[in-house]
Amino acid sequence: MEQLEADYREALRLRHVKGLSVGEVARQMGRSDGAVKMLCNRALKQLCEQMGDLSRFLTQTLDLRPDSSKG
Secondary structure, three states: OOOOOHHHHHHHHHHHHOOOOHHHHHHHHOOOHHHHHHHHHHHHHHHHHHHOOHHHHOOOOOOOOOOHHHO
């Protein structure tokens, strides 16, 4: 995250680490709701690009779907 622009880092920190709503982040950053959504989307896109193929971080594939056989 250190490689992200300061506004991107701050938007992600407030929204996803502190768990604030888009409106709360917008107020704290002095931005519109739409601007915060765009900052978060762009930041997440850049973060994904920096991380590359996520499979290198996973040792196995997990199926998180509910087990439908337990009806």
